[in-house]
Amino acid sequence: MAATTFYDLDHIRANFPILCQTVHGHPLAFLDNAASTQKPADVTMATKTFYETGYANVHRGAYWLSEQATIQYEGARERVRAFINARRVQEIVFTRGATESINLVAATWGQTCLEAGDEVVLTWLEHHSNIVPWQMLASAKGLILKVVPVDDDGRFLWEAYQSLLSSRTRFVSVTHVSNVLGTLLPVKDIVAAAHAVGAKVLVDGCQAVPHMAVDVCDIDCDFYVFSGHKLYGPTGIGVLYGREVLLQEMPPYQGGGDMIASVTFEKPSWAGLPYKFEAGTPAVAQAIGLAAAINYIESIGLRAIAVHEADLLNYATQRLAEIRGVRLLGPAQIKTSVLSFTLNGVHPHDIATIVDRYGVAIRAGHHCAQPLMQRFGIPASARASFGLYNTRAEADALADALESVRGIFGP
């Protein structure tokens, strides 16, 4: 395998202490990476070192330690900027996660720039976090939500998308990669078509950034969001990239310290970008951990990670296809290393409970994408999602455990 000649999996796995444990007497096979990823020692060390040697509040003190903490925090912002190739560091806002990033855009840009009758376009592939904020805004403001359908293979239907666009379309909010199916959406084309009718576009990159190089200038989107914890970084930190001119126009999201230029009881004035959107003490250590995670995955290389994960996806797809009664959902050609499936006659929760007893951690349920489940006519599915540290042996463990499920429930 070309993938294994230069991809030092043993070395990589040694950097994730959590992976070398047994669960119910079996080696842990962590295959729920689309929900959250494990953290390399680089990340835990970076936050630990920061707390032990460099911690203080940021943007405050006239003292050395606060200055050092601020340098590290702002260094993390620059690291994120370079990672997604944003033009300016002021365009990178730290949030609690992608969910908060989307809510921020809906509550600020959406609140001020959208009016009754305006149309917002979503897709059937969206996570609830990219549906519910728009539903809340739509019911408050009288907006109309339009949803781009997918075909039986989970593909984004381009013609259907084009037919939904019109001069009434003001905003398009789409996922870059489906969290359930792994389908890669043609976001660059989606953005160009939306811009042609004068609409702005948000791209939810949670499931893209761990698997491929992302360039927000090339995509030309207006907003791009992702979470740190799905990118081998800490929980509680996420990113909102916004085009500078739009962020300038938008009102603040929350009020508090750090987001003001000055406060009088007559009138506060807002801080500049990106601080206008970062009220209160930010998640400093988590931002530093996120920067360490980006350094880590770039030290391996997103190209190499993609090759490794493609190998795992192909191998696992073959192994699962050999099992009687397995139906793979959305077998799109271009996808990331996610396998959603059902097993004839067995509910996904029973599958997840049984394979867990063999050390295999997979997700069962609606994956926060109930509309997509309805599209496939099922209440739930099982999902195995692979990350940079997974192995073919773990795909085998899943396949063997699924045979045990068959053994319990019958052929």
Add this chain to the structure above:
Amino acid sequence: MKMKDDLRDLYQEVILDHGRRPRNLRPLPCANRQAHGQNPMCGDALTVFLKVDKGGRVREVTFLGQGCAISMASASMMTEMLTGKSEAEARALVPAFQAMCTGETFEPRHLHMDGMEDTLERLQVLSGVRQFPVRVKCATLAWHTMAAAFDGTETASTE
């Protein structure tokens, strides 16, 4: 691969059979009590229909819904056991069964009721779920929904 004891305890043949072919899985047009229950964590949802006579006895019980083998089997077995029981007896089963599923001790205040011991004995087959804490809600969903139907609340949630 050898089947594990805890899995064998949970997925007993009786449960698999009820899960595959749930009894009384149909709407009940003459129902005078009904409630919808859901488990928000997993999206499992079911509706329980009860026909209660003037004397307060359950004449017929059915349910509709989709879910895992445990939730379907538990609902199916419940429908078989409630017929002929009084409201008080049916309600008394809910905490008793909940305690059985979590392994907690339960003060059997109502065990003197006719047939209660038999019923709980038959439900023992579901007690394997206590080795799987996250699955307890699957087993108890139908029972909480039944209690909600008696309460006159339209929906029950395991959260």
